[in-house]
Amino acid sequence: MDIKLKIWRQSGPKQAGFYEDHRVVADPHMSFLEMLDVLNEQLLEAGKDAVAFDHDCREGICGACSMVINGNPHGPRAGTTACQLHMREYHDGDEIVIEPWRAAAFPIIKDLVVDRSAFDRIQHAGGYVSVGTGSAPDANTIPIGKRESDEAFDYAACIGCGACVAACPNASAMLFVSSKVAHLSLLPQGKVERKVRVRKMVAAMDAEGFGGCTNHGECSAACPKSISVDAIALLNREYMFAGLARD
Amino acid sequence: MKLDAKIPSGPVQDKWDKARFELKLVNPANKRHHKVIIVGSGLAGASAAATLAELGYDVECFCFQDSPRRAHSIAAQGGINAAKNYQNDGDSVYRLFYDTVKGGDYRSREANVYRLAQVSVNIIDQCVAQGVPFAREYGGVLANRSFGGAQVSRTFYARGQTGQQLLLGAYSALNRQIAHGKVKMHPRTEMLDLVVVDGHARGIITRDLITGEIRPWAADAVLLATGGYGNVFYLSTNAKNCNVTATYRAYKRGAGFANPCFTQIHPTCIPVSGDYQSKLTLMSESLRNDGRVWVPRNKADLNKAPKDIPPEDRYYYLEERYPSFGNLVPRDVASRAAKKVCDDGFGVSKTGEAVYLDFATAIERDGKPAIEDRYGNLFEMYERISGENPYKTPMRIYPAVHYTMGGLWVDYNLMSNVPGLHVLGEANFSDHGANRLGASALMQGLADGYFVIPYTLGNYIATEYTGEVSTKHPAFARAEAEVRERQRKLLEIGSKSGSSRKSVDYFHRKLGKIMWEYCGMARNAAGLQKALTQIPELREQFWKQAYVPGGADELNPWLEKAGRVADFLEFSELMCHDALYRDESCGGHFREEHQTEEGEAVRRDDEFAHGAIWEYAGVGTPPTLHKEPLEFENVKLTTRSYK
Structure with a gap:
């Protein structure tokens, strides 16, 4: 199949970017x-500079790949990362436009590669349970209902790719932050620090320059792990209670 | 090369206690004055960085990914073993130890494996306390499942993404220490050399992958937790950027490389579909619980749809050859059996390299909803990649390179023969022998990082620390100059190669083909000799024709890749030397000269019950062999039989 590509090229964070046209003969079985x-x-092989893009595991779990394909972060298939997308989704003669994540908090480094270190910094602010190695009680000491545990898992499935930010018209990081907050606050181990955690993580998110949430729900539609926007409601609830609390 | 394994004396059950008492401690107030470099932020690296920082050490942690959360541990699917015996089914520390030594085909070090089994129980406690959402029963307690090579249910899991959940746990502990200023994290920074000062590992040279800055770092100890080298085969289940550079550079600086030929080929991966293939995807071993493996009995049926082949014309080769274990034989046995039927011309894809994994019997027996519940996400993944629906037609699978048991030699304290250089996780060699059991890689990575190195590192600092060294020491300038020179050469090839230029991947693919053909699932002396002739030729071509665009002072993924492939082009020779030397079959290392009439592996314990440790002697010069005899005081050496 003959594919026309329009790819964003940008040599550095400060340089102007532009679209470059290419043609590729692809096989439908290719990723x-x-x-x-x-x-x-x-x-x-023509002696030109190739297109830089982040990728690593190529099986949909490391969260490195990050490209907007014809307007959709990770492309057209629901619950699928760009690395798991296959060319059989396309037809001979199709034109595909490929761009990087676009958000002020994710500056472009080169071509399709962006800087997502803001996500790490939000987690430094409180995305953990303060338990040192060696001080854990036996793993079965605190029973956790299967339902709570499964729900916590659904949020913990976040791969930190940033598609939620790329999809949001406000470039908000609410789905990412709320997944982290929801995962820990639903488990008894994470409840002890839930108030301080949500305050600090939201403050860190705001400091990074992400936009606010205005309930478009694009984040969840683009999420390759199909994380529900319910997480955001949970975050708002946690944040409100933390605000009312004395401690 | 001096190799003292430093195994504590006494019964295997008491060795770790004895060691923990005898290992010297560092005064808590002094720890902050000791800088530790950790390279790699997967399960082993992140857990070590967090734990050493909690103890008070001053930690600098490096990873080439843009975030420590993306280290390749993230991709592990199945689970993590621990001798908790929550299922009351007869498990114990001793049984986990025994199964692991046996599963490794008696080529691992007893004392290390016993300690691994001992601390396995603490790992689960720690992970749960961090908020790892392991699978649970309705009553709220932890669930377990069975895995290959064991008759007890000791595997803890988090759906099909146990690796991600455990890594997020370790990453959260790491984040806490970063927030406290105890760990300085350097993402998108690649280690390109080890610096040895007066015989001790005292630093590294790195390249900042964004700016291209090359700079030296000095420390009191260096820990490598840089994973395995499966990508030497080009196609593997490893992430694309996994590489051997850190461990290979350490080898070139004097560290012994142990059993490099021990690689694990996983039997259930999605087959290669074309020359453009960039990596292979694993389908969890758990599928073999319900899937039946077969190929057509007659070549005339190869072009027929599988549903049109009647049962009597199907060759269920695992069930026929291994009636008692059937489709659940260990990984190495299942992989070789698939290779054999495909080599005989019964492969079921256009490449001739695939066998069926058929769920029709299970779906008929248990119903589609039950199968969906068990494997739904895996079936979805398969369909996404292959375009075929496994509920309707059998999956096609083929073995693929998955894990490397070989690695840098370490003593009981995880220190290499270069004092101060410690090696953790898949990067070392000690625990899995010639074959790793499923769900044991995560266990070992976390055992090394959370519960072993925090004790043993202190002993090195307390007893062998030689005083402060700064990056002003000439050894740093020398190493840095070598790194720069090599980088300059890599960038220069393209300008000279003209129209004969080839991409770095072109050479990597060629190397992969040589390795898969001659040093893959089955090896023989003639083939290995051939590989040892072809690799240097390919290496020479690479240094004449590989095209690396761009410059040194910018994000340049092609330069990164070129450096890694250049190292694979040397390291592969070491693997072949080791495979040629090990004139026996054991675990994942199958030498065709040593098999029974039925094609089963034959070990030669009298000659080869030792670790083969190689010392660097120059590029293209055969390495020097050293041996560490393996003494089995507890486990009886028997022939593994799954008939």
């Missing part, structure tokens, strides 16, 4: 990133 590999191989 989307393998199609980009073929393009890059063509560019390299």
Whole structure:
């Protein structure tokens, strides 16, 4: 299949970016990133600079790949990262536009590679249970209902890719932050520090320059792990209670 | 090369207690004056960084990913073993120890494995306390499942993403220490060399992957937790950026590399679909609980749809060859059996390298909802990648490189033969012998980081620390100059190669083909000799034709890749030397010269019950062999039989 590509090229954070046109002959069984590999191989063998993009595990779990494909973060398939997308989703002659995540809090480093260290900094602010190695009680000491545990897992499934931010018209990080807060606050181990955690993480999120949430729900639609917007409601509840609390 | 394993004396059950008492401590107030470099932020690196920082050490942690959360531990699916015996089914520390030594085909170190089994129980406690959402029963207690090579149910899991959940736990502990200023984290920073001062590991040279800055770092100890080298085969289940550079650079600086030929080939992966293939995807071993593996009995049926082949014309080769274990034989046995039927011409894809994994019997027996409940997410993943619906037609699977048991040699305290250089997790060699059991990699990574190195590192600092060293020491300038020179050469090839230029991947793929053909699932002396001729030729071509665009002072993924592939082009030779030397079959290392009439592996304990540790002797020069005899005081060496 003959594919037309329009790819964002940008040599550095301060340089102006532009779209570059390319053509690739792809096989329907190729993954989307393998199609980009073929393009890059063509560019390299012609002595040109190839397109930089973040990728690593290529099985939908490390969260490195990050590209907006025809307007959708990670492309058209629900619950699927760009690395798990396959060319059989496309037809001969299709044009595909590929851009980086676009958000003030995710500056572009080069081409499709962006800086997502803001996510790490939000987690430094409180995305943990303060338990040192060695001081844990036996794992079965505190029973946790299967339902609570499963729900906590649903939020813990976040792979930190940033598609939620890229999809949001406000570039809000609420789905990411709320998934982290929800995961820990639903478990007894995380309840002890829940108030201080939510305050600190929200403050860190605001300091990074992410936009506010205005309930579009695009984040959840783009999330490759299909995390529900319910997380945001839970975050708001946690934040409100933390605000009313004395401690 | 001096190799003293420093195994404590006494019964295996008491060794770790004895060691913990005898290992010297560092005064809590002094720990903050000792800087520790940790390279890698996967399960082993992140857990070590967090724990050492909690103890008070001054930690600098490096990873090449943009966030420590993306280290390749994240991709582990199945689970983590621990001898909790929550199921009351006869498990114990001793049984986990025994199963692991046996599963490793008697090529691991008893004392290390016993300690691993001992601390396994603490790992689960720690992870739960961090908020790891392990699977639970309705009553609220932890659930377990069975895994290959064990008859008890000791595997803890978090759906199909145990690795991600455990890593997020370790990452959260790391974040807490970063927030406290005890760990300085350096993401997108790659280690390119080890610095040895007066025989001790005292620092590293790194490249900042964004700015290209090359700079030295000095410390009182260096810990490598840099994972395995499966990507030497180009196609593997490893993440694309996994590489051997850190451990190989340490090897070139004097660290012994142990059993490099021990690689694990996982039997259930999605087969290669074309030349453009960039990596392989694993399908969890748990699928073999309900899937039946087969190929057509007659070559005439190879072009038929599987549903049109009647049962009597299907060869359920695992069930026929291994009636008692059937489809649940260990990974190495299942992989070789698949290779054999495909080599005989019965493969069921256009490449001829695939077998069926069929769920029809299970769906008929238990109903589709039950199968969906058990494997729904895996079936979805399979369909996404292959475009075929496994509820309707059998999956096609083929073995793929998955894990490397070999690694830098370490003593009982996880220290290499270079004092101060410690090696953790998949990067070391000690615990899995010639074959790793499922759900044991996560256990080992976390055991090393949370519960072993925090005790043993202090002993090195208390007894062998040689005083402060700064990056002004000439050894740093020398190493830095070498790194720069190599980088300059890599960037220069492209400008000279003209129209003969090839991408770095072109060479990596070629290397992968050589390794898979001659040093893969089955090896023989003639093939290994051939590989040892072809690799240097390919290496020479690489240094003439590999094209690396861009410059040194910017984000340049092609330069990163070129450096890693250049190291694989040397390291692969070491693997072949080791595979050629080990003239026996054991675990994942199958030498065709040593098999029974039925094609089963034959070990040669009299000659090869030792670790083979290699000392660097120069590029293209055969390395020097050293041996660590393996003494089995508790486990009886028998022939593994799954008939």
